[in-house]
Amino acid sequence: MIETNTFENLLKDVKIATEKATSEFSNVANNEELESLRSKYLGKKGIVKEYYGIVSNCDKDQKSTFGNLVNELRQLVTRLINIHTESQKANRFTDIATTEWIDVTAPGHVPPTGHLHPITQIQYEIESIFRSMGFQVFDGPQVEDDYHNFEALNIPQDHPARDMQDTFWLTNGRLLRTHTSSVQIRAMQAQKPPLRGISPGRVFRYEATDASHENTFYQVEGLMVDKNISVAELIYVMKVLLKEIFQREVKVRLRPGYFPFVEPGFELDINCLICGGDGCPVCKYEGWVELLPCGAIHPNVLKYCDIDPTVYTGFAFGLGLNRLVMMRYGINDIRYFQSGNLQFLEQF
Ligand code: FA5
Numbered sequence: 001m002i003e004t005n006t007f008e009n010l011l012k013d014v015k016i017a018t019e020k021a022t023s024e025f026s027n028v029a030n031n032e033e034l035e036s037l038r039s040k041y042l043g044k045k046g047i048v049k050e051y052y053g054i055v056s057n058c059d060k061d062q063k064s065t066f067g068n069l070v071n072e073l074r075q076l077v078t079r080l081i082n083i084h085t086e087s088q089k090a091n092r093f094t095d096i097a098t099t100e101w102i103d104v105t106a107p108g109h110v111p112p113t114g115h116l117h118p119i120t121q122i123q124y125e126i127e128s129i130f131r132s133m134g135f136q137v138f139d140g141p142q143v144e145d146d147y148h149n150f151e152a153l154n155i156p157q158d159h160p161a162r163d164m165q166d167t168f169w170l171t172n173g174r175l176l177r178t179h180t181s182s183v184q185i186r187a188m189q190a191q192k193p194p195l196r197g198i199s200p201g202r203v204f205r206y207e208a209t210d211a212s213h214e215n216t217f218y219q220v221e222g223l224m225v226d227k228n229i230s231v232a233e234l235i236y237v238m239k240v241l242l243k244e245i246f247q248r249e250v251k252v253r254l255r256p257g258y259f260p261f262v263e264p265g266f267e268l269d270i271n272c273l274i275c276g277g278d279g280c281p282v283c284k285y286e287g288w289v290e291l292l293p294c295g296a297i298h299p300n301v302l303k304y305c306d307i308d309p310t311v312y313t314g315f316a317f318g319l320g321l322n323r324l325v326m327m328r329y330g331i332n333d334i335r336y337f338q339s340g341n342l343q344f345l346e347q348f
Contacts, residue, residue, distance in 0.1 A: 001059040007066070010054065014069040017047055018076060025080040034084050041077040048074045118348040119218050119337060122245070122325050123200050126220050129244045133237065135222065136197035140183030142204075143174050148182040152304040153261040161260045166206040176204035179318055180221040181261060188225065188305035193312045198222035200321070211281040211333045212289065218321035223297065225307065225314030231264070234294055234315035238268060241319075245328060251277070253288065262295025262316060273327040282332055289327065292319045 002010070021041060028034050041047050051070040058066055116124070127137050140148075146157075155161045165178035183199035200220040207215055224233060235254070242250055250270055257267035270291045272283035279285035294317035299309035322334050329348070336344045 002054075002057055002062060007058075007062055010066060011069060014051060014066070014073060018069075018073045021073065021077055021080065025077075025084065028084055031088065034081065034088075038077070038081055042074065042081075048077070115348070117337075117345065118325050118329070119321055121348065122328065123218065123220065123321060125245070126241070126319075126321075127198065127200065129241060130198045130222065133240065134196060135224075136187075138183050138187045138197045138199040140177075140180065140186050140199060140201070142177055142202060143170065144177040144182045145174055148185045149175060149177050149179075152185045152301065153181055154298050154300045154304070155260045159260065161258075164259075168204050168206050177201075178205055179203050180219045181316070181318060184221055184223050184316060185301075185305060188223070188302070188307060193307060193314070194226040195314075196222075196224040196226075209335055211335075212284070212323065212326075214322060214334050214338065216338065217334070219318055220321055221316065221318040223314055223316040225297065225302070225312050227312060229296075229313045229315055231266075231296055231315065234296070234317065237315075238292060238294065238317065242270075245324065250327075252291075257293050257295070259293060259295060261298050261301045263298045265295035266293065268292040268294060268317075270327055274330055274332050280332065282326065282334075289323055290320070291323055291327070292317055294318070 021037075024037055028037065039046060043049070048070060051066075051073070055063055055067050055070065131137070149167075150159075150162060151157070167178050168176040170176070180199040180201045180203060183201065184197075187197055187199065188195065198220055199222070201218065202216060203219050204216050205214075207213060209215060222237075224237070238252075242252065250273070252271070253269050254266050255269070257265045259265045267290055269288040271277045272280065272287055272289050274280050274282045275287070277283075277287035279287055283289045294315065297314040297316050302309040302312060302314070322337055325331065325337075326334060
């Protein structure tokens with residue numbers, strides 16, 4: 001317990017300190033002064049701390065009276081500090097508004113955005129053309145087995161036609177698919193005719209690159225199997241595809257081509273749109289670019305897929321997507337597609 005007179009004086013002291021705080025804070029001009037007052041009242045050795053020390057010597061009644069006054073002092077100082085801090089922030093904004101000129105009508109900065117790769121753009125376009133003709137879109141694995149990539153396509157072990165497509169073999173005996181014909185086998189095994197679909201995707205060949213050859217490129221292969229399908233349907237579908245893609249008639253030629261999985265087989269070449277047929281590195285100075293091999297599906301392939309070749313016939317084709325995009329946009333080197341060159345990609 002504190003002696004009555006002393007206690008009365010203490011109460012007076014706290015009240016005076018409270019009034020003084022109000023007047024001292026009203027004169028604060030800057031951060032340093034604010035910090036110094038905060039330390040004076042609320043610091044480790046500050047007035048409030050000192051008063052809280054005295055509270056412990058008070059009896060119960062004194063504690064409540066004195067403690068309330070000290071709490072009020074602490075709350076007041078805290079409030080005054082907050083008011084000053086907020087007003088300093090507001091002043092900072094006022095300073096910016098008066099010293100800096102902002103044109104609120106100026107258009108904002110458009111953040112740079114990416115877009116689909118030209119190959120993907122044309123792939124989607126082709127998918128939509130074929131969907132409009134009732135074709136499905138098939139997907140399949142890029143790491144394949146020998147059976148789906150070669151054997152079921154009528155290319156048995158040791159058949160010389162295996163050398164037509166240089167293959168990346170994996171150590172586990174599997175391979176990176178050399179064409180998306182493998183997906184067509186999977187589709188014919190999973191679904192019975194009538195069947196029409198395309199299989200777009202990435203394929204791999206172990207070969208040297210040049211202006212028209214890549215080791216990793218894209219194909220859109222397709223097939224149609226039903227009763228009475230002939231080469232006439234094949235030619236019609238190819239014509240629709242090229243007309244839609246190029247939006248004009250393009251010069252093509254059909255010549256015999258050998259592929260073990262089709263009989264008869266054809267090569268559909270497009271007149272080189274880079275040089276107009278005069279000859280350039282892309283067409284190997286021939287004026288024509290191999291674009292779209294195709295043919296009537298070989299009866300053996302249908303048999304591998306449990307489809308009766310005496311009832312059903314079909315056609316298949318294998319479009320080289322990179323070369324098609326090159327022809328459409330006049331790109332003179334296939335290696336641009338995988339170069340990651342933004343100047344090239346930003347044009348599409
Ligand atoms: C095939 O891949 C056959 N599976 C296509 C096929 C399907 C024929 C159905 C008959 C019936 P080819 O190896 O020719 O065939 O490749 C098809 C197309 O892919 C070529 O016409 C060409 O446009 C493209 N192509 C082939 N090799 C490369 C390469 N290294 N770089 C870029 N494009 C290529």
